[in-house]
Amino acid sequence: MRRGAAFAARPTPWPARYWNARSTSAPRSHRFNCAVPACCSQASGRLRREAPMHDGLLRIGSAAVPYRYGADCTDGLAEGIEALGLGSAIVVIDEAVQSHAEPLLSRLGQRMQVRPIVIAGAEQHKRLSLVEEVLDRAVAEGADRTSAILAMGGGLVGNVAGLAASLLFRGVRLVHLPTTPVAAFDAVLSLKQGVNLRSGKNLCGAYTAPAMIGCDLTWLTTIPRRGLLTGIAEMAKNVLAVVPGRERDFEEALANLPDRPVAAFTTLFELGFDSKAPMLRTDPNEKKAALVFEYGHTVGHALESVAAGAMSHGEAVAWGMLTAAEASAQLGHLGDADLKRHYRLLSHLELPAPRIALERFDLESLATRLRSDNKRGHIPCPPESAPMVLLRRLGEPVADGDGMPLIPVSIGTALDAFEKVTATEEL
Template sequence: MIGEQSFPYYFGRDCVAEIGAAITALGPDKLVIVTDDDVRARYRHHLDTLAGSIPALILSHPSGESMKTLTCLSGHLETALRAGITRRSVVVSFGGGVPGNLAGLMANLLFRGVRLVHVPTTTIAAMDSVLSLKQAINSGVGKNHIGTYYAPEVVFTDVELFTSLPDRELRSGLCEMAKNCLAIQPSALDGLRRVIAAGELSSPHSLLWLLDASIAAKSAVTRSDTFERRAGLVLEYGHTTGHAIEICDHRVRGVAGLPHGAAIALGMLVAAHISHARGWLSDDEVSVHYEIVTGLGVEPALPASVSVDDVLAVIADDNKKGYLPPRPGTVPFVLLRSLGRPALTGDLPLVPVEVSEIRAALDVVARASAPVVVG
């Protein structure tokens, strides 16, 4: 349940055939499967199983943020329409958060809305992006500036798909789950610690627990906030700086740059340092951030390709502008007064933060000498 919207989320193990049967039961005349080249190559057989006997158009693109553009969106829409899709057709996202966002926006735009089904193949999509109505692509200025809200018909997840993920992709999604623990549900931290300590991040048993905990945490803040404009803004913890780090790194290193979750993990460290400097988070609570982030394989340092000044320039165009009254020299931030307790302005979990505060926190993270590597 996300505010006034609700949709079923089914997850299990070794269930791709059952997912295909459930999609068939929706009665589509055609499927538009949105994926990327890496996922298409890795799960070619699974794509056939999902489609079954239904005519399927597979729209693929080189993986990465280059998918989340108006050019790619427009091309996919034109291809789908020329292929003869109708209002009975179903758009299926099969992949990570990027194909999921692109598919969501496509489904909303085609004929003013056709049915959308998410089949996430990454932990970050299953545990974060599909647990939201937000569907967005990037502008030339920054991330997720162009988008809408659109509910899927259903989400299906087979955790067995995650067991073949490269380690860096697996851990990237778990960083978003760690965000949920730190900012929303600290009671789940001990369970996350046990999973990390056991070294079984890719086991189906662990993945099912992590997925269940993620759904519980996100539901707790979106149940009364359909569009994530009030209490749900806490889900942006770490994202203001994290998105900027991700953008800066990918501008230099392309697909070799930081995965999304790792960048968000660094953003959480920056937010923790700002909160600590304000006297809100204790030394121990900041240490918990480092414990979890490093336990998930993220080196707590800015990559060599990213400068503090570049990050600050991107942060200036963060998409949370406008939630708070404008104050020159400040940026709206999600900060914590304690684990699981965001700082508020009115009823919004956002506070204005001076650029000088952000710079000081970034300098702490930038001083680490090791490069950031996940996996």
């Protein structure tokens, strides 16, 4: 990649008024659904019913991460960020969400220096070179150890900015402001910050606890339907692999998406949070029981990597889950009824016809990626195999003797299962 190719064109689209701290005595104008209970009680009935502010602490190991999720909650988010006492905010923004960022940055600019860095979010740019560009720009914009990096965008921006925050001056604070379902309901509920190497997905990274997570669910309403549906694949993963009892909530959220998107997003947030939070508390680095969240991600990452930007993370994970389910069935772990439930649940995501979507992947490229899966080493894995999460029934992974929800699956079995998925008539 040409250096800087992932950056949106300079000059910065931000007016200079964002760039300088203003008086700290600016009046606060609370709006409905801000994080202040007294104010929220004034909220408009509809929004309040659909999107009460979720405001609390996410415990990831010893870290307690404040989070705020609501709708039209600029003031609540700004107050949370201001409470961190930052010297300045370096805001890494996906170019697609600049208009969403404007009110928040404008408000933050009244209290602190705000330096936006706009990047083009594309998977092929999720590389160390982009992290380095962000670091150089942050320093050029005057970042110091009192600064935080704010990541506003999808999982890609979260990972790139997250890794930059863990490296800048050997670690500055990180604030996640997710704008996609993958990021809001899954990626930011994690310490993992990773970028891709030429040899594969997320092979290089660090564990970093954010200082805060904040999301205005209305940001997600500008994502095209297809992106929304495939992004929600991570929530289908949680239902299939962790909380099958929440299948009805998931389907209700999907039904609400067209007319009551904020209500749908609220349900999906609860689903993501309730699935992940209990495991992150005891397995913060996702190296033991929480590896179950890698369901669908072995073949999913291989597909995403080979697709080089032509397939979204969520879509790749959906195909990866079907492949894992087929492999689980072939190996005698998963019954036919639960295999069928996979196809039924994932059919809601309106995935493109599998043959059309997948026929361009040659099996040898997939095999190569599977051999360098980033979960290798969690368990002993013979050379011609890849570590996969398989299920014995919904919500119950196949575990090894130490309780790890990961087992080596021969590359041949994985590819057979993948071919079965591509030939399916079930979707």
